[in-house]
Amino acid sequence: MEALYKKANILYIPALALFALFVAYPFVDGIRIAFTNWNGFSRRFSYVGLRNFVRLFKDENVRASFWNTLLYGFGSTFFQQVLGLSLALFLDKKFPGRGITRTVVYLPVLISAVIMGYMWYYLLQYDGALNDIVALAGGEKRLWLSSAASAKSFILGVNTLQYCGISMVIYMAGLQNIAPMYYEAARIEGAGEWQVFRRVTVPLLYPAFVTSITINLIGGLKLFDIIKALTGGGPGYTTNSLATLIHSSYFASQMAGFAAANGLALFVLILAITLSLQAIFRKIEVQS
């Protein structure tokens, strides 16, 4: 049988050819470009050694984008778990309106993030819906997206709300997989509500935590669309993530070499975070 299956290996060749052309080759070529001062269109360029990489560590905009990337990644992951798990627990029991609530919370996941960003813009602009409420409450209207701190909070918030549905459905599925006998056993032992949650629900939800955190984290670290729609990286360069910075250094500032180096940095960052996360998860698994 094994010999027969070997014949079937031909079936993955088209897929591998596509990966070779669109992933592996660009990856290697990207390393080459990162060592040049190429502007993205000219025929002339020269190899500049590590200059682009040195600049990564010195450039203020890169540093700001780096911290923002971590903020968007870890920040939305944290809030998405809190919201997603609370919603899943809330919707775990049957009640009228449960199905609709699940439908509505998950709906934004399917809407294009860039359009979601623009829809929020009607709330956040100066003459927008949020300021109408502020004015009604007697407060002063504000430019919500004109200070870095406030703009970043809204980017984080919009991303969290849009994708908390993912964690919610993962946790709902996880909760349904917990056999009722575990709860019954815990109650017979005299465990209170909180203890049941802490000692039964949380440990048995472990696989759901792993998947939900991984998906949300990778999504958050790659954040692009919502930033483009809400702030375009501004004011100044203050709300950029590495993703939006790569885009603007290539297409707006014509620094292809620098953008390629930046791309490598993003790749290494995401790889390092995902691998350490997996290591941490494995350690927890061994301990428990």
Add this chain to the structure above:
Amino acid sequence: MPRGVAAIVICAIQLVPLYITLTVALKPQTDLSSYWALPVRAAWSNFARAVESGGLIRAFANTAAITAASTALVVLLAAMAAYPLARSGSRLNKTVSSFVLSIMMVPALSLLVPLYVLLVRMRAVSTYWGITLVHVAFNLPLAIFLFTNFIKTIPRELDEAAVIDGSSIYGIYYRIILPLLKPVTVTVIILTSVAVWNDFQYSLYFLQRPSMRVVTLSISSFFATSGSDPHVAAAGAILAILPVTLLYVFLQRYFVKGMVDSALK
């Protein structure tokens, strides 16, 4: 707080941006009332103007064509690739599997510059086939992963019985395995087509000619152009999200199942 009330509050929060965009879309530019207020009389003309000034018919056609082609290719290539990967545990195939898995972790953005250079060299910028192949390449790993896991649950005895009956390996694949793949195919179709339909990033890079614009690019051009009518832009945004929203409302079981399947396997 009773559950019902809490549920209403949760739904309201998630629906606010949709509601506001809808009221804006339905008001004429002369209506200066708060965005919260419903329009006195619906200005449907905003929708017609959005379609016209945004070239939305062309954009919808482009998006539909690219989505259909990408999804079909992803399903085809992934269903093929998954069979040997699920059945044979040779060292070569294990390496291939982990290579495919590792591609899932590569953010396409980190390849923006070299990928763009490649597409320029292939004369594939602003072409249907260029963007389609890029979508296929980056959506394929998850699809292969899902198909592989699914095929692993199909008993090998089926393959063996067919071999005894004199079937070739391709015959087994075509007549026995393929017909069993329906459920996972639905999942892959949903995940891929939603991802491609909603894509902004790749389209922004690789579709630069206005006639090639997809829906997300058309909508973003409304918002990026200063002085464009916000009411028309809102109407465009509503039209843009309508197809996926309607499909979701009618087929939500499959949408949620697809997400959960892809996450928990």
